[in-house]
Amino acid sequence: MSEPTSTPRLTVTVGPVAHGGHCVARHDGRVIFVRHAIPGETVEIALTEHDADAKFWRADVTRVVEGSPDRVSHFWPEADALRAGARGASPIGGAEFGHISRPGQLKLKTDVVREQLERLGGVPTERLNELFAAGVEDVDSSGTQAQQAGLGWRTRVGFAVTPSGKLGMHAHRSHTVLPISEMPLALPAVDELRLWELDFTGIDRVEVAAPANGSGVLVLLAPAHGLSEKAAGHAVNRIARALAALETPPSVARWNPENSAIEVVSGRGWVKETTADHEFRVTGDGFWQIHRNAPKVLTDAALGFLLEGGYLNDGADVADLYAGAGLFTAPLADAVGSDGSVLSVEGSPGTSRDARKNLHASEQVEILQGRVEKILGTQSRASQSAAGQRRRFDAVVLDPPRAGAGKVVVRALVATQPQAIAYVSCDPAAFARDVKYFANAGWRLAKVRAFDLYPHTHHVETVALLVPAAAIAS
Ligand SMILES: C[S@@+](CC[C@H](N)C(=O)[O-])C[C@H]1O[C@@H](n2cnc3c(N)ncnc32)[C@H](O)[C@@H]1O
CATH class of the missing domain: 2.40.50.1070 (OB fold (Dihydrolipoamide Acetyltransferase, E2P))
Structure with a gap:
């Protein structure tokens, strides 16, 4: 990346927000992805990537000519593009929405989730109006003043x-x-x-x-x-x-x-x-949800969808895929009781060992270490019923890494014929693409919520309920 001072400067009027933390502007017919802008603003930008034959350029705002009502002073000088630009330097990454009011951030993230679900997920606008009227939800509204301002959340x-x-x-x-x-x-x-x-x-x-x-x-x-x-x-x-x-x-x-x-x-x-009901050991760099409120917000939302729909009954057979240290496995085990069963699959050996320790007292839980795509696709005990047929799940929690579950996992999962899947995602584009794969396999988005679990950044977490289309029709 070149430094802003050594690069050409342009003045542009900024268009809509796009996935990835930037807004789209156009100059002489070329698309420019502009960071640290707000839709509707007129800004001076420094081009940070501008190869003559590139399909699009990238730029950083260096001066605001006409600002949005949502623009605020950045709370963190080291991440402030305007301050850095004035010195001919770059800001640090990690708080790229810090120049936007919190309500403004929620609105932009709502626009991104909607756009991805419409464009990549193929969900019709009217259906989204119905399903996603609440938009992205604030998870910090009951905290201290600093927490309400979106600070002090990263664990x-x-x-x-x-x-x-x-x-x-x-x-x-x-x-x-x-x-x-x-x-x-x-x-x-x-x-x-x-x-x-x-x-x-x-x-x-x-x-x-x-x-x-x-x-x-x-x-x-x-x-x-x-x-x-x-x-x-x-x-x-x-x-x-x-x-x-x-x-x-x-x-x-x-x-x-x-x-x-x-x-x-x-x-x-x-x-x-810890969560309200469980304790978890997480070793070294093992995965744990980052926002201090994320474990509660996400388990309430995902299990809430499954419980409300009647998919998590006593004795049910369920799976927690991409299970980490067992954040969802533990409450799933409580919900299905000792007559039920939970298959918990995690790829990282260290984190899976943690899950085994964290869940050792729950006999209804089977912990498997391995790749979800492999375990779902094999004829292992985990993917077969006692009678040797492909194992079926009543319900599944699916919480893949940023890249999403992908076509192979979606296909294999649909073949296990669950009644419902609670899909937790930290990337709206990967999530929307998977929604499309589910749609191609005859499944539909039945519910969706989204949470601002990454204030002052462009990231957003979604939780969705997916069910076979026939279940919605009936
Ligand atoms: C987004 S985290 C979710 C973890 C857990 N559900 C939680 O909320 O704490 C995704 C997890 O999937 C694991 N993982 C990544 N790729 C995997 C794969 N192909 N198969 C199984 N697990 C995988 C990662 O190690 C990580 O623990």
Whole structure:
């Protein structure tokens, strides 16, 4: 990515928001994806990617000529495009909607979910008006003032390190790491570590897991590539010693992001997460929902759809696919009772081991480690009934990673003939594409909700109920 000062500047009037955190503008017939703008604004932009033969260009706003009523001062100077642009620099990524009022952010995210479902999902406008009248829902309205402002929600944060050893974050679509001196989107427990005051020379990446329940924080340190074993150990131990001097020292572990391996230096290599009814151990970089309210919001929404529809009865046979450490598996096991059964499938070996520990007391739960596409497609015990026929599920929770479930999984899942699927998604485009695959297999979107679980960023989480079309017709 080139720096804004070295690039041409243009003045454009900005069109609609698009998936991915930018708005669409046109100049001499060419599409420009503009970050840090709001639809309807007239802005001066610096082109950050502008190859003459490219299909579209990319740009950052550097000055607002005519602003939207939704424009506010950015709460985080290091992520503020206008401030960075004035210095001829780039802002850090990670708060690309911070210049928009919270109601304005909800409206833009609603527009994106609608557009993706209409265009990629093939859901007719009238049907969406009916299904998605509530738009994207705020999950912070009952918090503290800072929480209502969309701050202090991240329980997981990843940092990079500048060439001079300072804690930093990447500029958007760039290898450049810019130093930071606060992380207002994270829980206060992350700020209290004062990581920006430490020397991270010899470290490449830093990950922090700070559970919303206030229990022990875990800091993972990935040594820089090519460092000798001795130098890597030295760098990790130096930082661990500095952190040990804090009033509430975190656990510290050396971490290899390539295989998720961790080596505990002090404390323990896992954090304790809790929901109202369950406790979960999550090891190292294992998956846990990021927003402090996400576990409740998502389990209430997904299980709510299944319970309201009568799909989760005592004795039911259900599946939790892409199950992580068992966030949905645990309440599913409660719902189907000891006469029911829950197949819980997770691909990552470490996270699956956590799920096994977290669910060991629930005899109705079968934990399988492996890829969903493989497990659904094989004739393993998990995909067969006792009589040797393809196993059928009464209901399924499907929570794939950002890329979505994809055609192969959708086909295999439909073949298990569940009565309903609760689909949890963090990417509206992948979700909409999967909705289309389900539609092609004779299924329909019966309900959909969306939540602003990533304030000040363009990300949004959706929860949907999918059922066979015949079930809606009857
Ligand atoms: C969005 S997370 C959801 C986890 C869990 N449902 C939760 O809410 O905590 C997706 C999970 O799918 C796992 N995963 C990714 N690809 C997979 C695959 N092909 N098969 C099985 N699990 C996979 C990841 O390790 C991750 O734990």
